[in-house]
Amino acid sequence: MADFLVQANGLKKYFDNVHAVDGVDLNVRAGEIYGLVGSDGAGKTTAIRLLVGALLPNAGSVNICGYDVFTQTEQARATIGYLSQRFSMYEDLTVLENIRFFAEIRGLSSSEWLPRSMEILEFVGLGKFKDRLAGQLSGGMKQKLGLASALVTRPRLLLLDEPTTGVDPVTRQDFWQLVIKLVSGEDGVSVIISTPYMDEASRCHRVGFMKAGKIIAEDSPSNLRARLNGRVMELRGEPLNTLRHIAHHDPDVEDVAAFGDKLHLRVKENAADRILARLPVEIEAQNARLISLRLIPPALEDVFIALSESNMESEVA
Amino acid sequence: MTEPVISVQNLTRRFGDFVAVDHINFEVGRGEIVGYLGPNGSGKTTTIRMLLGLLRPSDGHATVLGFDVARQSEEVRLRVGYMSQKFAIYDDLTTLENLTFYGGVYGVTDKARIQHTLELVGLKGHENTLTGDMSTGWRQRLSLGIALVHEPKLLFLDEPTSGVDPTARRAFWDLIYELAEGGVTILVTTHYMDEAEYCERVGVMRDGKLLAMDTPTNLKKTIITGNVWEVFALPLERGVEILSALSGVERVGLAGDHLRVISQRVEKETLENALRVENITVEKIERGEPTLEDVFLALAR
Known part of the structure; x- marks a missing residue:
């Protein structure tokens, strides 16, 4: 189908006996932000490296902007901007010199690179710092320089491998505003981003949860959350530890998580009413105090955890 | 003690x-x-x-x-x-x-x-x-x-x-x-x-x-005193510009496929009208919950 910018089918990559990527299909539209979410070792980075053609798969195919990544590697790569986890820059070159270096190795001519570089530096907010040595940039600015370098060739697809690891929330917010502007602009760049964090996943248009080399669920954040509608409850009261033990022992409660001053309970389907009737009585019987018990909108984290417990898979899928 | x-x-x-x-x-x-x-x-x-x-x-x-x-x-x-x-x-x-x-x-x-x-x-x-x-x-x-x-x-x-x-x-x-x-x-x-x-x-x-x-609950209550609105409208970027310029709006952020707006006194209808007047397609506007990130951004900016 022509409206997919990225099409990957049946991707597999084995390292000795480890199935790092174990049958992944991925379709990403123009202007879409796709989040690959999972822990270290789930296969996110390997998947991204397969998509850019940096690794050869044991099986499967990747097509980007109409080019086969493994047979038309150069044409495919020309459409990709890639920001790896360990983005390296030359600390003893200035910001502009770094961009120039990336532009020239990607084949931009001298009449092209300068206006394009300045445009990109303005876009990421580094215009004022073009003559500063890269080694003297703050963490957030280095990350923006990385993004600028990946954008200098006007890619149609941007691959970001855990771009905000170790970056504070203010800087992260700025970074995301840039990414969202890129995809919602007229050119409609597509973005594939990997992250272990749910607060980032919730900003993507679609999310694929990766576990052990497979995508175990894929949907928009709101549809994923809807899978657990009516099944997440918030419990407040004192002492929290007593409430935790009471909730753990309730037959309709599948999971109890403490969140600071409250508990989140994942409950069986259609069990919320029974719990609303039963828990307050139980709490009073144990001389604890109930402040509130209510159904709340599920968070992505709740869904991820529910999906990870294998016996739940069929139930919420 | x-x-x-x-x-x-x-x-x-x-x-x-x-x-x-x-x-x-x-x-x-x-x-x-x-x-x-x-x-x-x-x-x-x-x-x-x-x-x-x-x-x-x-x-x-x-x-x-x-x-x-x-x-x-x-x-x-x-x-x-x-x-x-x-x-x-x-x-x-x-x-x-x-x-x-x-x-x-x-x-x-x-x-x-x-x-x-x-x-x-x-x-x-x-x-x-x-x-x-x-x-x-x-x-x-x-x-x-x-x-x-x-x-x-x-x-x-x-x-x-x-x-x-x-x-x-x-x-x-x-x-x-x-x-x-x-x-x-x-x-x-x-x-x-x-x-x-x-x-x-x-x-x-x-x-x-x-x-x-x-506590996270009290921080959300005391620092984010306004309402949080999740605005689903297209195109997003124009939406940000329009809502940021609206008097009484404290913060507008891009949240993937929608906008997140925090405001003390601007109501849903006002947001919707401001966008419609500029020919922005408004799919829906829902009330959101304040997050710790909202708190952090409000304090740390």
């Missing part, structure tokens, strides 16, 4: 003219789990280093477990544990060997204690696994074990679940809650709201000042 585990009065640290930590005050009680947040360079690490007795305060005073951090730093360090995301685990040693080695550093040679620690962090049965072969989640458990082997009363965690998925994070925090239930006090620094949400109280620092410290 029980004495606070951490007590900080007007704690200050200057580096030349730069005030890294500027007269901060807070207390943490026994068994509490407190998050410590702030942008890079806001003074979080400097605070922790002073509490560990690694850096002398320029002004003010702090006690940890009843000991003065400036004059009794040895006493403090014997009783606190520290787990960093960059903690050095020897990859070519097994779980047990790593734990034995670090136990030795603290003078812990009691085999039963080391076994107990392994059990506590859920690594029983993995004694002979080379740590280089373990997943990030397991390595974090080992780091926690290493920080706990001398049975500290206070534990500092620096982005403890960096890089793991929610399942591993949940399992890790279940352990932390058990420790806290047993009376261990926990101070966590992190950039991730996924992690901060687990804390009982959260403090936010900026430019060396502690701007607020309260």
